[in-house]
Structures are given as structure tokens and as C-alpha cells.
Amino acid sequence: MTRRAVIRGTGRYLPERIVENAWFESFIDTSDEWIRARTGIERRHFAADGETTSAMAIKAAAAALDSAGMQPDDIDAVIVATSTPDLTFPSVATMVQAGLGMTRGFCYDMQAVCAGFVFGLANGDALIRSGQAERVLVIGAETFSRIMDWTDRGTCVLFGDGAGAVVLEAAEGDRGILASDLNSDGSFRDILYVDGGVATTGTAGKLRMQGNVLFRHAVEKLAQTAHRVIEKAGMTTDQVDWLVPHQANARIIAATAQRMNLPMERVVLTVADHGNTSAASIPLALSLANDEGRFKPGDIIVTEAIGGGLSWGSVILRW
Structure with a gap:
């Protein structure tokens, strides 16, 4: 039998503050209609003053446990x-380890921007397949509201804060993560980046993005990685029950689903209520869909994401 990483639990946390699109109309040239038409976003959550990425991650992790x-x-x-x-x-x-009261184990962060949770799932799966771990907590957590340029209407309306988590456990059989596909190309750095850092400005910096260019790369690369991971698992697209994509833009998600010949009824969408929560978006969507009872044992699920780097990838699993 094959040793695989099976999702045993999901959890999520969203800050209490909900920011509707109309909030932006008071200080930048935009509108609720403009934001909805171009992104599908209606609202997002912003962390409270003093609310940190780790605080949100701990709450999502506790829910997953x-x-x-x-x-x-x-x-x-x-x-x-x-x-x-x-x-x-x-x-x-x-x-997170300290906040949960864990007294054992090992812990580390992964930085692949919006693709981070997919990379984290692949890493967790590798730890389990290699026998280095039996149970792995994989979390995506972001406070992107802290790196927004509030004068840039092309970016500041897109992002939100939150955290999502899954518990992976080793199991024998055909359930769990079947395959992963990870990719990066550093030559596209200037398409999406933050203009600060420890070794350059000594500040956190602000997010910068070439939206139209990134859109084209996203649709092409997300469809490609999804097809590759399905092939790696020895399957075909018509065997996929659910697509749980990175929630960046409703038009990107719809275009990717179309290239995969998947109807939107088989796509988990949360972007309208969460905005782009970067590495948190997929685990937030997984947790919500799981709590709503959408996934049945044996369902084939594909997750895929693209982020700064550029870095992109996908994971296919049997629920």
C-alpha cells in the first residue's frame, strides 16, 4: 500500500472587521461597481490593530485540530x-507552536506568496511520505492590509486578511494527496513584488503589481499546472469533482475553469467575501466548503495557485 498524506481536519479564521467595496470610494477613484466587474470582489476582512499573522494562524490551527x-x-x-x-x-x-501549547515537533515558514499554501501542502506530503512526520499542520495566513499602498486603486481594493489550516495525517491507501506540481520563474519578478525588505530598504515596503500582465500569466500557467498534476495522478479532467483555486480574481478563476472544461458548479468560490488573502485563500476555501458538506469521501479535488516570484503550482488529492 502507498503511504499518503490525508486531510483529517480543516479550520479557518477571518478578522471581525468587514470592509465593503464602498469604503474605498471616500479616498480613491473607484466604485463598488468597478471593483465587482473587474474582480468579483464585494468585501474583504482586515485585521484589527495589533492583530498579527501568527494570532490568526493560531486560531485557524486550533479550529483545524x-x-x-x-x-x-x-x-x-x-x-x-x-x-x-x-x-x-x-x-x-x-x-503557532507556542500559541497552541505544543511541546514537541519542528516548525518552519514557507514563502511563495499566493502559491505558498500549495507549496506547503506539497512539503507536508513529502514529510509524511518520507516518514519524517506522521501528522503535519499546514497553515496559510496573511495580513496583506499592512503592505497596501492606499493610493494605488489597482491593488489596494484586491486584498484581505485571514488564515486557514489543514491537518495532514499519514495513511495507507488511495485517499490523500496523489500528486503535486510546483514551478517558479524569477525572471517575472517585477510583475508582482513588494518594494522593500531587510537587505534593501530596511522597511516592509508596499505591494506593486502589473495587473494586466499578471492576469495573462495566471490564466495560462494555472491551466497548465492543473492539467499536469491531473496527468501525474494518472487521471483526466472529467474525473475531477472540485477545483479549489487561489481566490485572486473571479475572471481568472472562470477562465481557468473553462480551459479545464470544468463547470463553475464544481468550483469553490470565496473571492466575493474574502478578497485575495494570498496564501490563506485556498485553506479558507477548503475549510468553508468542508463545513458546508460539499466534499464527499472519494471526491477528487484540485487546488492551484500563482503568486509573486512568479511561483505557481497545484495539488490533486482524494478526499
């Missing part, structure tokens, strides 16, 4: 995908 019926010390490893850590170091993952 509860969903899995596990205790913190049942976990061998914690992986946090984030581009907005509390501090330069230590890692958010170690803060």
Missing part, C-alpha cells in the same frame, strides 16, 4: 505559508 479531533502534541510539524510574518524572525510557525 478540533475538526480533526486532535491535540496540539499530536502534531509532528507545523508549516506556515505567509509573506507577511509578524517579525523578520523567528518564524510564524514557531509562534
Whole structure:
């Protein structure tokens, strides 16, 4: 039998503050209609003053553990995908470990921007397949509201804050992560980046994006990686029950689904209510769909994402 990483629990956390599109109309040249038409976003959540990435990650992780019926010390490893850590170091993952009261295991962060959770899932799967861990907590958590340029209407309306988490556990059989496909191309750095950092400006910086260029890359690369991961699993698109994509833009999601010949009824969409929560978007969507009972045992699910780097990838799993 094959040893695989099976999702045993999901959890999520969204800050209390809900920001509707109309909020932006008071200080930049935009409108609710403009934002909805171009992105599908209607609202997003912003972290409260003093509310950190690690604080949100801890709450999502605790919910995932509860969903899995596990205790913190049942976990061998914690992986946090984030581009907005509390501090330069230590890692958010170690803060989650302490916040949960874990007294064992190892922890680290992953930085692949919006693709971070897909990379985290692939890493968690590798730890389990290699026997280095039996149970891995994989979290995506972001406070992108802290790196927005509030004068840039092309970016500041897009992003939100939040955290999502899954518990992976080793199991024999055909359930769990079947295959992954990871990619990066650093020559596209200037399409999506933050203009600050420890070794350059000594500041966190602000997000910069070439939206139209990124849109074209996203549709092409997301469809390609989804097809590749399905082929790696020895399957065809018509065997896929659900697509759980990175929630960046409703038009990108619809175009990708069309290239995969998937009807939108088989796509989990949360972008209208969450905005783009970067590495948190896929685990937030997984948790919501799971709580709503959309996934049935044996369902084939594809997740895919693209982010700064550029970095992009996909994971296919049997629920």
C-alpha cells in the first residue's frame, strides 16, 4: 500500500472587521461597481490593530485540530505559508507552536506568496511520505492590509486578511494527496513584488503589481499546472469533482475553469467575501466548503495557485 498524506481536519479564521467595496470610494477613484466587474470582489476582512499573522494562524490551527479531533502534541510539524510574518524572525510557525501549547515537533515558514499554501501542502506530503512526520499542520495566513499602498486603486481594493489550516495525517491507501506540481520563474519578478525588505530598504515596503500582465500569466500557467498534476495522478479532467483555486480574481478563476472544461458548479468560490488573502485563500476555501458538506469521501479535488516570484503550482488529492 502507498503511504499518503490525508486531510483529517480543516479550520479557518477571518478578522471581525468587514470592509465593503464602498469604503474605498471616500479616498480613491473607484466604485463598488468597478471593483465587482473587474474582480468579483464585494468585501474583504482586515485585521484589527495589533492583530498579527501568527494570532490568526493560531486560531485557524486550533479550529483545524478540533475538526480533526486532535491535540496540539499530536502534531509532528507545523508549516506556515505567509509573506507577511509578524517579525523578520523567528518564524510564524514557531509562534503557532507556542500559541497552541505544543511541546514537541519542528516548525518552519514557507514563502511563495499566493502559491505558498500549495507549496506547503506539497512539503507536508513529502514529510509524511518520507516518514519524517506522521501528522503535519499546514497553515496559510496573511495580513496583506499592512503592505497596501492606499493610493494605488489597482491593488489596494484586491486584498484581505485571514488564515486557514489543514491537518495532514499519514495513511495507507488511495485517499490523500496523489500528486503535486510546483514551478517558479524569477525572471517575472517585477510583475508582482513588494518594494522593500531587510537587505534593501530596511522597511516592509508596499505591494506593486502589473495587473494586466499578471492576469495573462495566471490564466495560462494555472491551466497548465492543473492539467499536469491531473496527468501525474494518472487521471483526466472529467474525473475531477472540485477545483479549489487561489481566490485572486473571479475572471481568472472562470477562465481557468473553462480551459479545464470544468463547470463553475464544481468550483469553490470565496473571492466575493474574502478578497485575495494570498496564501490563506485556498485553506479558507477548503475549510468553508468542508463545513458546508460539499466534499464527499472519494471526491477528487484540485487546488492551484500563482503568486509573486512568479511561483505557481497545484495539488490533486482524494478526499
